[in-house]
Amino acid sequence: MNITVTVNGEARQAEIWPGESLLFALRERMGLPGSKNACEQGECGSCSVLLDGKLVCACLVLAAQADAHEIVTVEGVAEDGRLHRVQEAFVQTGAVQCGFCTPGLIVATVDLLQHKPDPNDDEIREALSGNLCRCTGYQKIFDAVRLAAGQA
Ligand code: FES
Numbered sequence: 343m344n345i346t347v348t349v350n351g352e353a354r355q356a357e358i359w360p361g362e363s364l365l366f367a368l369r370e371r372m373g374l375p376g377s378k379n380a381c382e383q384g385e386c387g388s389c390s391v392l393l394d395g396k397l398v399c400a401c402l403v404l405a406a407q408a409d410a411h412e413i414v415t416v417e418g419v420a421e422d423g424r425l426h427r428v429q430e431a432f433v434q435t436g437a438v439q440c441g442f443c444t445p446g447l448i449v450a451t452v453d454l455l456q457h458k459p460d461p462n463d464d465e466i467r468e469a470l471s472g473n474l475c476r477c478t479g480y481q482k483i484f485d486a487v488r489l490a491a492g493q494a
């Protein structure tokens with residue numbers, strides 16, 4: 343079947359198998375490998391994207407369900423050719439090690455700050471609870487979120 347979606351502000355069409363995930367379609371059909379595929383079970387958050395402005399795990403959404411909807415991936419958060427302030431903050435604080443979790447954490451943090459521009463630690467913890475990182479111990483990720491929120 344054929345789907346038409348808006349990805350990062352651009353209309354895209356893709357020929358998909360009805361049972362495949364949005365994550366697969368983004369990565370393999372649309373050439374957008376930023377969203378990572380780690381667990382494919384909704385456990386790790388490495389595939390986080392915004393679907394009609396709502397944070398979702400792209401591995402749990404059927405590509406067919408996304409037909410006629412709007413998606414923002416990590417490739418789409420930069421503005422005017424410059425890194426988003428959340429991306430800048432992750433770089434500046436050293437919150438990236440292997441980087442596998444980073445795209446999902448960036449998207450989840452962008453989503454958090456859109457809804458709560460000045461989050462406290464509990465709100466940060468809650469917002470990022472669906473994103474697993476095996477490398478950093480989270481401290482630098484928290485520093486990055488605070489920096490992006492203008493708290494550091
Ligand atoms: S790959 Fe989607 S949550 Fe892990």
Ligand code: FES
Nearest residue numbers: 439440475476477
């Ligand atoms: S930086 Fe390696 S999993 Fe997070």
